[in-house]
Amino acid sequence: MLNPFDRDSFPIGKAPIAMLILFMISSILLLISNKKKDNSLEFWIFANTHYDEYQARLPLFNQLYPDVNVELINFGGTMHDKLLTALLSNFGAPDIVEVEITSIGRFLKGAIEEIGFMDLRPLLENEGWMHDLIPNRFTPWSYNGRIYGIPHDLHPVVLLYRDDIFKTAGFDLTKINTWDEFINVGKEVTRDTDGDGNIDQFAIVLDNKTESDYFNFLLQRGGGFFDENGNVVIDSDIAIDTLEFYSSLFNEHKIATPVYGTWHGHPSNFAAMQDGKILSILAPDWYVGILKSQVPQMAGKWKAIPMPSWEEGGRRTTTRGGTMIGITKQCENPDLAWKLIEFTYFNKEGLANRFETTMIIPPIKSALDLPIFHEPDEYLGGQRIGKLFIDLVPDIPPRYQNPYWSEASDLLNNTIFEVVTENKSSRTALIDLAATVRIIISKDQMRWSIKEKNP
Amino acid sequence: MSNYHTLTKKFWNQQQKIAPYLFIAPFYILFIVFMGYPLLSSLIMSFYEMRGFQSRIYVGFSNFIDLFNDPIFWKSAWNTTYFAIGTLTLQLPIALILALILNSKHVKGKNFLRLAFFTPVLVAGVFVAIIFNLIYDQRSGIINNEFVFLGNEIGWLNDTKYVMPAVILTGVWQWAGFNMIYFIAGLQGIRQDLYEAAAVDGANWWQAFIHVTLPSLRPVIAFVVVVSMIGSFQLFDLPFILTNGGEPADAGSTIVMYLYKNGFQFMRLGYAATIGWVLFILIAIISIAQLKLLGIFREE
Structure with a gap:
């Protein structure tokens, strides 16, 4: 008698017929679903x-x-x-x-x-x-x-700081209003705590490999990569000045340390925050959320103030x-x-x-x-903290979107690194960057306009 | 009767010609649908650029010209070549040395050690990258904290000089044990009488290695080198995760990473297709050159 499940009567054996049946069942299920x-x-x-x-x-x-x-x-x-x-x-x-x-x-x-x-x-x-x-x-x-x-x-941004350490050092951060004041205090608390000749406690942690923190400062000052109409404005005086300032926090004032790991939410960065190597960080609301859920043991050590402003009475927040x-x-x-x-x-x-x-x-x-x-x-x-964020809401700057943001930010990441760690001039770096992005955009526009004329 | 006979004979002759094609049809149909058609359309795509989500514009050779003038492409191409050279000069020799040791009669616990060296390849590349990201961390990573004799903290993932070496070392950790298995298989295929004859001729260990082991391993070495080179030029997930997308300053960018960025992040599908075809041509040239150099096309 012919039995398809019998190895002798079905020439290919049991396994292929089983696979065939499974294939048919899953195809039918896929079609239905x-x-x-x-x-x-x-x-x-x-x-x-x-x-x-x-x-x-x-x-x-x-x-x-x-x-x-x-x-x-x-x-x-x-x-x-x-x-x-x-x-x-x-x-x-x-x-x-x-x-x-x-x-x-x-x-x-x-x-x-x-x-x-x-x-x-x-x-x-x-x-x-x-x-x-x-x-x-x-x-x-x-x-x-x-x-x-x-x-x-x-996503308003505040300055989170190690309340315990600043207090012990004799500083009340709630009295700080501007970045200049923060730098002065920062120089006092940035120091070598174990006497091995290396500075191991920094006033602030900032990202030197991506645009993230630089953009925090840039938006705070009302700048951006693109303006409302899609023009490239990353070579504006505000952008150049802000990058110079950003680089000075690392190189001139030496109060900033590069982020540990790949970003602010990296386990190495959390560890450095816990060990008191990092005394402050620019934090949007969601970042406070991940700190609470991922590093609950730091409860009670951190407090927040509005971001210091560029000038007395200036904007005290940004968005990230x-x-x-x-x-x-x-x-x-x-x-x-x-x-x-x-x-x-x-x-x-x-x-x-x-x-x-x-x-x-x-x-x-x-x-x-x-x-x-x-x-x-x-x-x-x-x-x-919720009230602090809400009080900052009217000051949240606009962040204009642009189809070329991915290319632009990828190149901006490189620029930040070159300026902060390789001492390239902010002005040349940003002017070069703006030129490159303008070429990318104008090339596309040229192609599209030719197409529109001869569809 | 004879008419019927010739008819069936004709049928059998016909079906004998057609049957082989029918048997391999599933492969060809799948190949045409999932490989042939995409390959052809990506070749066509490399002469176009997207103008939004539905329409595209013919741009001639301008994607190719742009690519040759693109500093990030060249940087990525150099990084990829650097990795390939690292694989060739570091990973494969280590794999061969491991194979020689673990094929020796004098080593105990060979099976356990072979398994131990092989296991890293079983770990998904993404996990390897995440773990090594922690290991390489400049200030809190194990390497800089345990190997203090290296001197000042090395910015494995922060200093443009050390990013690709860090990727290469991770590649060695993950793949050396895998290539070791090929070499062990090759070593076990070498006839013992060749060594005996060499010993009779008075060859020492080194001479036997140079004149017996290496020539006998030539096909295996050729296979491993070519496959490793192709793999090296297609490098993507390890540096993508390890260096957070090529940071700092594209020091960890590779050709395929740049292809991905252009295709998916910048929505420049024509340019991405161009990178893909340039990469294909590059790999083809290098593979053929290697096979020629290693004498695989030579008649034995």
């Missing part, structure tokens, strides 16, 4: 903390909309690459997606009608949210007058980092997508919950008086 239901929303996320927050609150959304099936997918850091591929191939993009502030630029390249996100301005205006959001926070997500994303955050939520053009049900955005981004209970786990202050004016933002924080020795 790829059929999208009408009331389903796919939502891509890159940040673990965001994913945890939305996942936990999803049942509440489903109470409001029981027949909507929301699928949250956390791809981590590679999400932006996957999104780019999905938008390029015009297939497989999610309905809703969160995008990170340094990654959005590449998605805004080329002709406006080819951008993969919906313009949310009409929805914001119709639903009455426009006036309730902090206007400066639309700038990272807007280009050519269109708004491609709703801001998730404000950010996320937006957008609806892709592949979304078939934008109204439903909007309902989920309203729930995750505007719901006050959700925003309070977000602050509790991540310290992130929302960009919603009407939410800023929620009691939770004004409570004392034990980690910061009872300081009302």
Whole structure:
């Protein structure tokens, strides 16, 4: 009798037939699962903390909309690459997606009608949210007058400092208003503590390999890489002066130490902060959140003051980092997508919950008086850190977005390193950088304009 | 009857011609869909540049011309070559020495040691990079803290001079044990009577190594060298994570890293395709030259 599972009667054996059956079953399953239901929303996320927050609150959304099936997918850091591929191939993009502030630029390249996100301005205006959001926070997500994303955050920056060590050294940082004053105090506390001839306690930690901290200073002074109209302004006097100042903190005043590890949130950097090698750090709200969750043993050692200003009465903060939520053009049900955005981004209970786990202050004016933002924080020795961030909100500078940000920031990273560690002149370095980026942009524009003339 | 007979004979002849192609069809179909078509379209893409997400513009050879004038491409190409040279002069000799030791009759616990040296290759490159990122840290890393005799703290990942050496050393740690296995397999294939004949002729250990071991290992060495070179020129994940995307100042950038940045971060797909094809040509030239040098095309 012919038995397909019998080695003798089936010429290839059991294993291939088993594989064949598995292949057929999985193909059928894939075909079925790829059929999208009408009331389903796919939502891509890159940040673990965001994913945890939305996942936990999803049942509440489903109470409001029981027949909507929301699928949250956390791809981590590679999400932006996957999104780019999905938008390029015009297939497989999610309905809703969160995008990170340094990654959005590449998605805004080329002709406006080819951008993969919906313009949310009409929805914001119709639903009455426009006036309730902090206007400066639309700038990272807007280009050519269109708004491609709703801001998730404000990310004001404060100066976190080791309260215990400054106090022992006899300094009250709450009396410091300007960077000049900070430098004077910084010189007193930057020293060799164990007498081995090497300085091992620095007043501040700054990144000398990437633009991150330099950009903190530059935005504080009202500068930027690009202006509102997309012009390159990284060779402006403000930018050059700021880079000279930045480099002087390392080389002339010698109060700054390069970041330990690859960034401020690297385990080596946390260790240096804990060991008292680093006495202060420029910290956005989210950074305070990761400190609390990842280095709980430092509770009570740190306090915050507004960022020192450039001149008496000047701007006391800047902004670092950010996320937006957008609806892709592949979304078939934008109204439903909007309902989920309203729930995750505007719901006050959700925003309070977000602050509790991540310290992130929302960009919603009407939410800023929620009691939770004004409570004392034990980690910061009872300081009302939320209130400090909120008091700085009116001063948060705009950060203009540009399709060429990725190329520009990549080159700016190199410039920062060359100026700070290889003593290249700030002026030459930034003028060269601006010229390079202008060439990249004008070359594209030239190509596109030829195409437009001869389509 | 005879008519039927010729018909079946014809059928059998026909199917004998077609059958082999049908048997290998799954490979060719998959190859054409997933390799052939993308290769062809990337070649076409290298003569275009994206103008947004849907349309593109023909730019002729301008991507190639730009590439040859791009200092970051040259820096990345040099870094990649530096890594390849490091692999050739450091990693492979270490792999061969390990193989000679662990193939010797006098070493105890050979199986355990072979496994121990082999295991690093089982660890995903990303984890290796994260661990070595901590090990190399200038001020809190194990290397600078334990090997104090090296003198002043070395900025493994902070000083442009030391970034590629740091990547090469990590490559040695991860891959030397893997290549060791090839060499051991090669050593075990050498006929013992060759050594006996050499001993009869009065050859010492070194002479036997030079005149028996090395020539007999030639095919294995050729394979390992060529495969390692191809791998070296495709280097990406290790330096990408270890140096946080090529920092500082692109000192850790490689050709494939620059390709990735252009394609995915800068959305310059045409330029990225151009880098890919230049890399392909580079690898092809180097591989053929190596095979020629190592005498693989020679008739035995």
